[in-house]
Amino acid sequence: MSDLPLDQVKTLLAVVDEQSFDAAAAVLHVTPSAVSQRVKALEQRTGRVLLLRTKPIQLTASGQVLVRFARSLAQLEQDALAELGLGAAGTRTLSIAVNADSLATWFLPALTGIAEDQDVCFDLQREDEDHTATLLREGLVMAAVTASPQPVQGCTSHRLGRMRYRAMASPGFIARHLADAPLTATLPAAPVIVFDRKDDLQDRFLRALTRRRTFTMVRHHIPASESFADAVAAGLGWGMVPELQAGPRGDALVDLAPDRPVDVPLHWQQWKLDSPALAAVAEAVARAAKESLR
């Protein structure tokens, strides 16, 4: 197999991005049947199953390789057109994975400045910082804010800084649940708020505090960053709140253990691509991180 039919590769990319054959067809201005035929033809040519026709559609390992290739290709093509002054629609899409707390605090201002300069549009995907690298590996994004410093294959990795979290609760919650005994005794039994099932910050804090392994308290799941901090301030439970979010809430949040902050190191990983737009974003993100992170 000496080359890959580019229309078929781009069709695969559209199916993954739009999450259905019908939607991909609409974007590509062809029929859903043509989309299906192109993907099948690409599978026959490569001799591999590329995606599972489940809902949501899932890429196989071979499909991930081709989608990463397709996304790099699209970026290079867009950059070349822009350089030639031919980027008519002007929409170079930069798909970036970012953790919810970064998105809610320091990350967004980095993007707003450069969108118009660089003529790009941002396709942000929100994911736990321990799992953004997976999106990078699977070719679903071309850059990511990750917890891991280990570069994903084909990517570069740069340190952004540490995001500091503090165990916090409302004054009313402390009076109800934490006032009668030391924190090591009361906190493991008090209601806790966690972001989602991937969020282990609260458990990590408790393990370090108590040297115990497992905890069976009431757990609320609040999967939105601002709402999480609001719920802690409203007294629904205690939780690990980013310092950057705690400040604006003033006295509604009390630091339960001022000498025990939890720092989450964050890194910027991106594909090795000679793309001016991606480089501009990387620079703006590094600058914003330097201002807000430790």
Place this chain on the structure above:
Amino acid sequence: MSDLPLDQVKTLLAVVDEQSFDAAAAVLHVTPSAVSQRVKALEQRTGRVLLLRTKPIQLTASGQVLVRFARSLAQLEQDALAELGLGAAGTRTLSIAVNADSLATWFLPALTGIAEDQDVCFDLQREDEDHTATLLREGLVMAAVTASPQPVQGCTSHRLGRMRYRAMASPGFIARHLADAPLTATLPAAPVIVFDRKDDLQDRFLRALTRRRTFTMVRHHIPASESFADAVAAGLGWGMVPELQAGPRGDALVDLAPDRPVDVPLHWQQWKLDSPALAAVAEAVARAAKESLR
């Protein structure tokens, strides 16, 4: 088949909730191999494939029926134990699907008041209001804020009110993109912010404004409610912002079409279950909606 082995049914529920056999094993205090055997035994007993061992794990239609049954069972069991004063761990889990904008505005205060009274913990899942009913149907949640008034099978449906959105942009964005001609000419070409690929509010507004069907402007995807409003205020694009979020941002947001608000009717759907905890939540949600929605 006269009855279902309840330990197997509960194991299936744990696998779905924890999203892996290993995590389900940890929660149930058994080995991963025991979890796998129980699910297989349940599949043999029912003669159906119940879940696809993909990542994320996916339920088949038969699996969905059993998970709904398992969740109802768990709720009834917890209620009975609580009535007998035996709800030791005290954790009746209420899993609820809610759209991001409701979660960011009026929904959370409804929950904080009753968590301690009712001794429940909340497992919130964030999903587009057009798709929350699907989570209800698939048995992944027991109640949901939905756009559709049509009750999912086995559920009741009550109207909550209308959430009002307004097409908004920053003063700087208006000067750069919208000042030279009427909105019908400028807006379809101006950069827009959408929440994610399920969010069609912006397109609906444009279709009503222009009577055209498709649009090819720069689209940014910002999948977090507060960040979405922040990005509009920062001038990244225009977007449909909930009135409830626009107020606090003052002059940073300008209403582009005061005579063209878009109202999204919201409904509360829940399983037909005689559960005091679920009833208390439904009542609190209805009360909060009455205060904040139209």
